[in-house]
Amino acid sequence: MWQKIYLWIDERLGLEAMYKAVLDRPEPKGNWWNTLGSASLFLFILQGATGIFLTVYYTPSPDHAYDSIQYIMNGVAFGWLIRGIHHWGATLMVLVVFIHMLRVFVTASFKYPRELTWLIGVGLLLATLGMGFTGYLLPWNQRAYWATTVATQIGGSVPFIGKYILQALRGGPDLSALTLSRFFSAHIWMIPAVLAGLIGVHLYLIIRHGESHFPDKED
Amino acid sequence: MSGSNQISRRDFIKVTTGIIGGIIGIGVGVPAVGYLLQPAFRKNTAEAWIPIGKLDSFPVGVPTPFSFTRTKINGWEKTATSYGGYVLRKSEDPQDMLILSSRCTHLSCRVNWNPDAKVYTCPCHDAKFSEEGAVLAGPPPRPLDRFTQFKVDEESNLLIFFSEKQQGG
Numbered sequence: 001m002w003q004k005i006y007l008w009i010d011e012r013l014g015l016e017a018m019y020k021a022v023l024d025r026p027e028p029k030g031n032w033w034n035t036l037g038s039a040s041l042f043l044f045i046l047q048g049a050t051g052i053f054l055t056v057y058y059t060p061s062p063d064h065a066y067d068s069i070q071y072i073m074n075g076v077a078f079g080w081l082i083r084g085i086h087h088w089g090a091t092l093m094v095l096v097v098f099i100h101m102l103r104v105f106v107t108a109s110f111k112y113p114r115e116l117t118w119l120i121g122v123g124l125l126l127a128t129l130g131m132g133f134t135g136y137l138l139p140w141n142q143r144a145y146w147a148t149t150v151a152t153q154i155g156g157s158v159p160f161i162g163k164y165i166l167q168a169l170r171g172g173p174d175l176s177a178l179t180l181s182r183f184f185s186a187h188i189w190m191i192p193a194v195l196a197g198l199i200g201v202h203l204y205l206i207i208r209h210g211e212s213h214f215p216d217k218e219d
Numbered sequence: 220m221s222g223s224n225q226i227s228r229r230d231f232i233k234v235t236t237g238i239i240g241g242i243i244g245i246g247v248g249v250p251a252v253g254y255l256l257q258p259a260f261r262k263n264t265a266e267a268w269i270p271i272g273k274l275d276s277f278p279v280g281v282p283t284p285f286s287f288t289r290t291k292i293n294g295w296e297k298t299a300t301s302y303g304g305y306v307l308r309k310s311e312d313p314q315d316m317l318i319l320s321s322r323c324t325h326l327s328c329r330v331n332w333n334p335d336a337k338v339y340t341c342p343c344h345d346a347k348f349s350e351e352g353a354v355l356a357g358p359p360p361r362p363l364d365r366f367t368q369f370k371v372d373e374e375s376n377l378l379i380f381f382s383e384k385q386q387g388g
Contacts, residue, residue: 075294077254078250078254082254
């Protein structure tokens, strides 16, 4: 019965072929360093899931942002857990993505035919840092406020166009409600959309080319 | 090398991944459901006994005003609402009294006791209520609400039982 249903679905979706291509593909000799990409993907999904749950209570306005997070931490069942995972997962994700990049660099896995995978990976690293940058402001506490003040001023120090960069980041000359709402928008819609798209291409390229073997003396 | 009872390396990895994935899924999933659905099971704490003053401060035979404030907390937002009413003691017996809400049943304006005409008048649409709260004139659809549950404690404080339903929200 179940077998029949499975076969019906498989015939139309090609689950077997998908499984073979995605999870059963041949690998060079297994190595724990090769798992960092999967770890990054896992963290991305975890951040996505916990982030979606946080938006249930979080309110991106200067009047409510701080209080709503206090409420998540103290007033909501398991709010501390959901936010804790999101908070520490963010730090971990930046770390894991960065070590993943170092691994690819050290093992020279960015060479032909994987140059595009590497370039897209650079985009993914930048987007991940962008998530960290925009997410840092959202608690709207002193640290968030002044960190973003300083970081947007760094953007403002660019010669000639700095002033425009600063105002584009802040949504005006000052750090305000406009800054908070545009950082929120970037954090939950724009950058995640870019990340998801790039991850799709990144994964496609990995499945297409397979993983590189670690260089040995011959290389 | 691998006997019929032995699990292959491949299957071991599959099973381990499945188990760990399941644990993580449950570990995040169950709290997430609690996080979402907790408001459904939160107890409504709007009901309470409110002290409105010493029994002695309410003279017999004259409607005497009182007021109190209730603070409601929704999430991180506090809303303070003030309520008021009149106590009419009909005799020295602490059980023999009528406690009316001063909120007009028409549009929630606050009614005032007019001692000369012996009626409650509403400033908004000139409604009139009798000493007992019955509608005498004007647009109100029903008599003034009553605080039917009240008591006097050992220190002769008068307390009324407040619930939101009674006050019409």
